Amino acid sequence: xxxxxxxxxxxxxxxxxxxxxxxxxxxxxxxxxxxxxxxxxxxxxxxxxxxxxxxxxxxxxxxxxxxxxxxxxxxxxxxxxxxxxxxxxxxxxxxxxxxxxxxxxxxxxxxxxxxxxxxxxxxxxxxxxxxxxxxxxxxxxxxxxxxxxxxxxxxxxxxxxxxxxxxxxxxxxxxxxxxxxxxxxxxxxxxxxxxxxxxxxxxxxxxxxxxxxxxxxxxxxxxxxxxxxxxxxxxxxxxxxxxxxxxxxxxxxxxxxxxxxxxxxxxxxxxxxxxxxxxxxxxxxxxxxxxxxxxxxxxxxxxxxxxxxxxxxxxxxxxxxxxxxxxxxxxxxxxxxxxxxxxxxxxxxxxxxxxxxxxxxxxxxxxxxxxxxxxxxxxxxxxxxxxxxxxxxxxxxxxxxxxxxxxxxxxxxxxxxxxxxxxxxxxxxxxxxxxxxxxxxxxxxxxxxxxxxxxxxxxxxxxxxxxxxxxxxxxxxxxxxxxxxxxxxxxxxxxxxxxxxxxxxxxxxxxxxxxxxxxxxxxxxxxxxxxxxxxxxxxxxxxxxxxxxxxxxxxxxxxxxxxxxxxxxxxxxxxxxxxxxxxxxxxxxxxxxxxxxxxxxxxxxxxxxxxxxxxxxxxxxxxxxxxxxxxxxxxxxxxxxxxxxxxxxxxxxxxxxxxxxxxxxx
Amino acid sequence: xxxxxxxxxxxxxxxxxxxxxxxxxxxxxxxxxxxxxxxxxxxxxxxxxxxxxxxxxxxxxxxxxxxxxxxxxxxxxxxxxxxxxxxxxxxxxxxxxxxxxxxxxxxxxxxxxxxxxxxxxxxxxxxxxxxxxxxxxxxxxxxxxxxxxxxxxxxxxxxxxxxxxxxxxxxxxxxxxxxxxxxxxxxxxxxxxxxxxxxxxxxxxxxxxxxxxxxxxxxxxxxxxxxxxxxxxxxxxxxxxxxxxxxxxxxxxxxxxxxxxxxxxxxxxxxxxxxxxxxxxxxxxxxxxxxxxxxxxxxxxxxxxxxxxxxxxxxxxx
Numbered sequence: 001x002x003x004x005x006x007x008x009x010x011x012x013x014x015x016x017x018x019x020x021x022x023x024x025x026x027x028x029x030x031x032x033x034x035x036x037x038x039x040x041x042x043x044x045x046x047x048x049x050x051x052x053x054x055x056x057x058x059x060x061x062x063x064x065x066x067x068x069x070x071x072x073x074x075x076x077x078x079x080x081x082x083x084x085x086x087x088x089x090x091x092x093x094x095x096x097x098x099x100x101x102x103x104x105x106x107x108x109x110x111x112x113x114x115x116x117x118x119x120x121x122x123x124x125x126x127x128x129x130x131x132x133x134x135x136x137x138x139x140x141x142x143x144x145x146x147x148x149x150x151x152x153x154x155x156x157x158x159x160x161x162x163x164x165x166x167x168x169x170x171x172x173x174x175x176x177x178x179x180x181x182x183x184x185x186x187x188x189x190x191x192x193x194x195x196x197x198x199x200x201x202x203x204x205x206x207x208x209x210x211x212x213x214x215x216x217x218x219x220x221x222x223x224x225x226x227x228x229x230x231x232x233x234x235x236x237x238x239x240x241x242x243x244x245x246x247x248x249x250x251x252x253x254x255x256x257x258x259x260x261x262x263x264x265x266x267x268x269x270x271x272x273x274x275x276x277x278x279x280x281x282x283x284x285x286x287x288x289x290x291x292x293x294x295x296x297x298x299x300x301x302x303x304x305x306x307x308x309x310x311x312x313x314x315x316x317x318x319x320x321x322x323x324x325x326x327x328x329x330x331x332x333x334x335x336x337x338x339x340x341x342x343x344x345x346x347x348x349x350x351x352x353x354x355x356x357x358x359x360x361x362x363x364x365x366x367x368x369x370x371x372x373x374x375x376x377x378x379x380x381x382x383x384x385x386x387x388x389x390x391x392x393x394x395x396x397x398x399x400x401x402x403x404x405x406x407x408x409x410x411x412x413x414x415x416x417x418x419x420x421x422x423x424x425x426x427x428x429x430x431x432x433x434x435x436x437x438x439x440x441x442x443x444x445x446x447x448x449x450x451x452x453x454x455x456x457x458x459x460x461x462x463x464x465x466x467x468x469x470x471x472x473x474x475x476x477x478x479x480x481x482x483x484x485x486x487x488x489x490x491x492x493x494x495x496x497x498x499x500x501x502x503x504x505x506x507x508x509x510x511x512x513x514x515x516x517x518x519x520x521x522x523x524x525x526x527x528x529x530x531x532x533x534x535x536x537x538x539x540x541x542x543x544x545x546x547x548x549x550x551x552x553x554x555x556x557x558x559x560x561x562x563x564x565x566x567x568x569x570x571x572x573x574x575x576x577x578x579x580x581x582x583x584x585x586x587x588x589x590x591x592x593x594x595x596x597x598x599x600x601x602x603x604x605x606x607x608x609x610x611x612x613x614x615x616x617x618x619x620x621x622x623x624x625x626x627x628x629x630x631x632x633x634x635x636x637x638x639x640x641x642x643x644x645x646x647x648x649x650x651x652x653x654x655x656x657x658x659x660x661x662x663x664x665x666x
Numbered sequence: 667x668x669x670x671x672x673x674x675x676x677x678x679x680x681x682x683x684x685x686x687x688x689x690x691x692x693x694x695x696x697x698x699x700x701x702x703x704x705x706x707x708x709x710x711x712x713x714x715x716x717x718x719x720x721x722x723x724x725x726x727x728x729x730x731x732x733x734x735x736x737x738x739x740x741x742x743x744x745x746x747x748x749x750x751x752x753x754x755x756x757x758x759x760x761x762x763x764x765x766x767x768x769x770x771x772x773x774x775x776x777x778x779x780x781x782x783x784x785x786x787x788x789x790x791x792x793x794x795x796x797x798x799x800x801x802x803x804x805x806x807x808x809x810x811x812x813x814x815x816x817x818x819x820x821x822x823x824x825x826x827x828x829x830x831x832x833x834x835x836x837x838x839x840x841x842x843x844x845x846x847x848x849x850x851x852x853x854x855x856x857x858x859x860x861x862x863x864x865x866x867x868x869x870x871x872x873x874x875x876x877x878x879x880x881x882x883x884x885x886x887x888x889x890x891x892x893x894x895x896x897x898x899x900x901x902x903x904x905x906x907x908x909x910x911x912x913x914x915x916x917x918x919x920x921x922x923x924x925x926x927x928x929x930x931x932x933x934x935x936x937x938x939x940x941x942x943x944x945x946x947x948x949x950x951x952x953x954x955x956x957x958x959x960x961x962x963x964x965x966x967x968x969x970x971x972x973x974x975x976x977x978x979x980x981x982x983x984x
Contacts, residue, residue: 370789373731384733393776394769406768406812410819413979425975428816429968432809439775439808440801443782447797452789453729516763525825526763532747532773535764540743547888551720560727561884562790574786574794582802586961 001050002059002076005084005127008042011035012120019113029102032112033095036119040091043123047084050076054496060129067132070189075129078496079261082337083126083253086344090246091119093472097352098238100468104359110151111236118144118242122250131180131189138176138254142169142218145247148239149231161230168217168227175214176254179207183262194262204263208270211258212277218251220304221311222281223619228304229288233296233364237355240296244303245348249340252310259318260333260501268322268417274315275420279427282308282434287591290441290583291615293576294364295354298445299347302390305434306343309405310336312427316408317502319420326504328411331519333502334494335404341490342397342483346389349476353383356465356473357449361458366576368456369449375462380450382473387442389480392435395533397483400517402435403527407519437583444579453570485529488517577613584613592616672760675927679759680750682931683906687749687898688712690905690942697946712898719891727788727884734787737780738885738892744777745896749903753910755930756918757828766825767815771808774859774903777896778804785881796880799957803865803877806964807858813971814851817844818911820978827910835914847974849912854967856904860897862945864955864963868897877957902938905945909937 015035022028050059060075076084098115105111121141128134146169150162180189187197199207213224220228232243259270285304292298313336320329356379357372358364373380389396409431412424454460464470483490488509495505509517516528547553560566588594592615601607644652692712699706726735748770753759765773778800785797819825821842822833833839858865861878868878882893910917918930955963 371729373733373787374729377732380733388776388779391775391779392772393779394765394772399769399772403768403772406816407825410816410825413820418979421979422976425813425816425820426972429809429813429972429975432812433805435812436775436805436808439779440805443779443786443797443801447783447786451731451733451783451787452794522763523824523826523829525766525768527766527769528764531761531764532769535747535761536740536743536773538743539746540739543742543746543892544739547720547892551717552723552888554723556723556725557728558725560729560788560790561725561886562788562792563883566790570789572791573789574791574798579794579798579801582799582957583805585958586802586806 001046001055002061002074002127004046005043005076005123006061006063006074008039008046009120009123009127011039012116012123015039015116016113016120019116020109023109023112029105029108029112030099032116033098033102036116037092037095037099039116040088040095040119044085044088044092047076047081047088050081051078051085051493051496054078066130066136067189070130070132072133073129073190073192074127074133075191076127078500079253079256080126082494082497083249083340084123086249086341087119087122087126087246090242090344090348093348093352093476094238094242096475097241097355097469097472100466100470101238101352101355101359102236103466105236107151110153111148111239114144114147114151115239118148118239122247125250126253129191131184131191131194134254135173135177135180139169139173141247141250142166142173145231145235145239145243148235150234151236152234155234157230158234161227161234164227165231168224172214172217172224175210175217179210179214179258182207182210183258191262198264201267205267205270207263208259209273211255212273215251215255215258216277216311218254219248219307219311220281220285221277221307222284222304223623225281225285225304226617226620226624229292229297229300232300232303233294237296237351237358240299240355241348241351244300244351245344248303248307249344252307252314252336252340255311256314256501259314266318266322268319268420271315271317271319271322272419272423274311274318275423275427278308278311278313278315279430280308281305282312283430283437284308284591286434286437286441287583287587288617290437290444290580291588291592291594293366295357295366295369295445295449296351296364298366298441299350299354302438302441303343303347305438306339306347306390308434309402309431310339310343312336312431313339313401313405313408315427316405316424319415319417319424320408320411321502323415323417325411325414326502327506327520328408328414329502330498330504330506331404331411332408333498334491334506335401335408337494337497338404338487338490339398339401342389342401342480345476345479345483346386346398349382349386349473349480350390352469352473352476353379353386356469357462359465359469360462361456363456363458366445366448369454369459370452370456370570370573371454371459372450372462375460376450376464378470379465379473382470382477383450384446385477385480387446389484391439391442393439395481395484395529395536397480397487400484400487400527400529402431404519405431407525410525411520440580440583444576448574448576448579452573455570455573455575485533486515487529488512488515491517584615588615591618593618675756676750676760679754679756680746682754683749683752683899683902684746684895686938687895687902688716690902690938691898693939694901694942694946694949697943698950701946701950712894716891716895719886719894720888722887724887724889726886730788730884734784734884735889737784737787738889738896740780741777741896742892742899744773744780745899745903748773748777749899749906751827752903752906753828753831753917754906755934756922756927757831759828762828763826767819767827767830768812768825770827771811771815774900775804775808777900781881781893784885788884790884792880792883796877796883799877800881803858803960803964806961806968807855810851810964810968810971811855811859813968813975814848814855817848817971817974817978820975821845827907831910831914831917832919834911835917842978844974844978845912847970847977849908851967851971851974852908852911854963854970856908857948858960858964858967860901860904863949864952865960867954905938905941906934908941909934913937
């Protein structure tokens, strides 16, 4: 099994240099993306079979590369298998989408070589079984994705995005490096050795915080999220989908691997930290998303929200596990993992849709779109499913994982710790807020870009996207529905992961009457997406046929009514900023220090009246700006050292040597 | 035999809510009119309106999409399924385990999502204003609703409505502060969700303060009839929900005799009359709020719901 996986990864790595050659050929992108499609499908099937038919002996392999005394260890346990499925499902979809979308790339030489390398890097991270390979792969993943972020390097915005991304990625890797350093001090770099070691409470506490910082900065936890909405939209759309849908999940994997697997039994305060970060991340992420007008940026901010939901689930799992309620921990953990899977599906779908819109109109700004449902009907249909699914509405998949998280929250009275008892319902409130905001956010995204009348000529002359892209989107949309109406299959598939990480599993779901899911007991709660879907479909069709047959089925077209004052100018429609104005006014005045400045010219002046909306990112102002200022100040001072004479340099070297010798001597 | 009875009971429930919903709206309108010393339309007027609308042609705006035509059916089916899962006169619904309270709220959320999209489809200013305000109200009302559900579910130990109703009807529940708070929060939510005064005015048109009516402005004929019927169903759903959670007495159990079922049905009608009357009295005695006062009103509900959840721990430990 693991041999197949490693060979596929090697094939991806081999495709990277081939990409340099292929990028100059006319049909090169098709060959490259086709190759990636085959490699990722192989990996996906391998991992899936490993997850469904768990082998007796966890497959592992050691290759003679990397550190000479260590080698590179790889292992394919249930957790790795699950994340491999997520990564490669995203990879398959992105490669399929890129078969069509990638043909329009202006500078293929900047995308094609890095794309397979990036996919390979993500796969190696989850396969690695020693800290050295893990960190190297992690950094390789950061660098290849950075190269993809700056592939459209002529836009100044993308260069800045790449710069911020690189800084934050280095920070994250540093945190992880320290975390592994602490863990390895007693045991060595091999994960198996770390698992067997018994670090002290102080060390484990520090490792948890460092892992949260390192993985959290990659996943986009508030306040380490600042780079994410800059970098994810800057990349080509299929890569954006991978970064948001898949790479953030690799970060979640890193956190789970360290905290649930490598460390010993959790302590209750770990969960407190995770919950206090996760809940606000969910709410703030989606509030930011609501304020945006760039489609891809909305999607990037919404990724932050979903990461918040996932981390809340993980925090709950830690809390219940620490208190010995591992059957609830299994529920919370499964909910988090299911959300990992679901988010990978619908976020990839939505980014592909945004890519299709970008390809058809050249616009990412919602204020210039509108009415695309008439010109891109199939894309619009797939996007609609993505929007409903991500808004956590039944009968789609987003609802199931949030519902399971809520069920875990409702069990918080069982916890003995008072702090957690009070914090968990509050976090539940934040998640509820986030869910409602998400619905508002995606009504806005869909309503402004796909419905209404076109707000610009490019939107009015848009055309449907190609067949490959459509297939990728429709397949993902179908998965969203299937995972929504048959969640029991997916919950059961997650059982080995939950067994390995929290030591217990949710009750077996498949085989229950009518494929209902029952997380704890039937007297407590149950949900049947299939029946809800079938019922609603039956009611809807019954109502339609009854009315059409018995009452009337006639239809006339006429100009819009609009209370008698229809205006043909499309500018009269609500825009993205006006749509979010009520929410901006209610929540934004504190959270974003939002201000509306209206300039009304005097009656005789020919100047137009203007309305400016100012939003500030208070986290950026309070956290990043001061750090940047201090660093800037310090570098300015140190810069003097660059212009010394050779004599002074020699003196400096001499002094440094003396000091070092003194330190060693003492 | 038992299964047949269960299916009949579920079918009766589904047709009951569908049949009663316009009557409840007609009753509230009648009481409101009487309180204002008007004679008011007859009780059966909503039925006549629906039939009249269904027979008329649909006049569709020129640039309305296929989504615009499908949405009324989506809203209707979502609301109907949700409404038929709330126990009314009897507790032993065949499909009550299909969706718990959280799922019922989310189903209504789906209906609202599509409704807000419909408001934006034609591309008129009124539709946009309605959708934009609707999502603002929903973004506060929905979490408040969910947290209310949390507090009730934590007390009853279940989110399954049948079990909640059973627990609330038993002696185990006692008098609890958090239940009182949850009740007030739920009432405020019900007013907001159903576009009643003081949040929205169900009787208005051509007014910049309208929310729900602005979203459905472009609908006509059978589409409008379905949307009206869905709103009426939603009102009935919330009234039944309050009745089921806070006034669960007399509800027939799963294995009840026919006499008990009839008694439960009569009692249910009585509860509807009482709550509908209270709604009418409340609506006539209060003025509509400005749009930006609504967040404060709903924020109060949100805080009450959260307090109810937290107080539950305090009271639970006493």
